[in-house]
Amino acid sequence: MPIHPTAILDSELTEPVPTVKVWAAQIIDKKATSALVKRLSEVLPIFNHLKRVKSSEGRLNILIDSANQTAPDCMKKLKEKGLDLEGLNPCENWNIVDVPKSQPSSRAQYDAAVRQWPCSFHEDPSLERLLNRNYFTAEDLERKARHMELSWAVSQHSEDVTWSCGDDKNLLSGFQLKMDVSTQSSGACTGSSGAVIVDSATNSIKAVASVKSIEKHPLKHTVMVAIDLVARSQGGGAWYTYQSETPMDSGGRPYLCTDFDVYLTDEPCIMCCMALLHSRAKCIFFSRPASGGGLVTAARLHTLSGINHRFQVFQGLLP
16 A cells, blocks of 8 residues: 655655765874864864764874865865864865764665765664665554545545544444545645544544635635534533533543544645644655645645654655
8 A cells, every 4th residue: 555754754864965065184193093083072062973084995084164265275274273274285286075064864874974984873773664665564554544444435525525433323323435535736725625633542533624615715625624522522622512511521632633543535735734733743644745745745834943842744645
């Protein structure tokens, strides 16, 4: 079953780390290596992710400074800072080398980076499983496929579908998936999308929605309604207020969708993406990209700097 992280993960974590040009000098007196490394790191601490010294064919080369000025000017600046360059070859023999601009984030990036210059790397096993397409087990994928099938089934219903876990569970048994599912790009705010919100810890469905008549209320997109239904199941809700005298327990979650997975037929719009972010959703799965979509197409909201929550996004899970 095709499922993969969104393009932002593929492009930024499998492509080589960008490089920067720096001056490198050969250490003639190897006994001076330790002192040179210490003093250079004190005076120019700009290579924190790089090893200062590289051994190649029995020679030791040391990083000096960014190559945005000539080697003589670079040496002059260092001497003005009180650095003793005793033990290095003359600046006329320094070389400009390409080194990784930042620390690698993936094993593939690290393997490419160390061919340029030794650098630090801390492997993230979870990230590597994502990149190698073995993050989910076969059992995981089977469960997720069922949830996605439900989102497609409700999206094809002729009328609005709004269900939360406080309702009659038999409602869901009436939806049968039609296999003529279109994978073509749609609009992020069309009335043909479906949403299923699942508690990933218990694999229980918390809300199901598909809204056909958004023109009657411009904010009632399918995702917005699904989140409101989760609020309903926890004793709240702005549109679908839960009427029971004994509101359901939110389980102590600080936010509506903490640890919840969201299955969508279509990439959500930016408004809905922000709602998912504020609700603290855990993972978003969607099948079709959408014009105006806020996860891949028009923006990648969950990757922006400054946001106070991040969720994982997967594209391509089809029934």
